[in-house]
Amino acid sequence: MTEQQPYELVRRYPHFELRRYPAYLVAEVTVNESFGRAGNVAFRHLFNYISGSNTARQKLAMTAPVIQEPGPPQKLPMTAPVLQAGPLPGADAPAEYTVAFVLPAGVTAETAPVPTDPEVKVRAVPGALAAVVRFSGGGSAAAFGRRNQGLQAALTLAGLTPVGPPRFARFDPPFKPWFLRRNEVVQDVQEPAEAQGTPGT
Secondary structure, eight states: OOEEOOOEEEEEOSSOEEEEEOOEEEEEEEEEEOHHHHHHHHHHHHHHHHTTOBTTOOOOOOEEOEEEEESSOOOOOTTSOOOOOOOOTTOOSOEEEEEEEEOOTTOOTTTSOOBSSTTOEEEEEOOEEEEEEEEESOOOHHHHHHHHHHHHHHHHHHTOOBOSOOEEEEOSOTTSOGGGOEEEEEEEBOOOGGGGTOTTO
């Protein structure tokens, strides 16, 4: 069984879940491809890394999901309502996407094996509050685009502020029947004022 990235369910809304993710580590590759090809091109580099293409020749467990987001990775303050424009699903033209494997729980920046492939980078990701919509199917650019549009509209109705670009998560290998595959759109959101301990709340 593939290890699943852990999270805490904070609240269920009609059209999405609000989850709290602890800090985690990713191995990632940035490619300039179409949305549909980006994952396939990056996958080989990442799979080789967890299969032993690292200075320790250490094998790492496969963890779901595989995450894809527009643009190069950026560190954003968790409390800042930053919106980043980027090549969201729907455009077939090549663009810059970062594709990442979530490394197994317990692997730290100090203990993660160093990649031998210069395309692969290991990065720590801080914990975050995120809104997530889950769906089944092939995970095409159009499918992710529709779910992302719906999620952004639902966040507005719920009074939640997006932080940074959305991430597109795939949980299953390509050989699994398309209609059984699990996909998610994950959008970090600003901590509600009451969760930040704002005076007077």
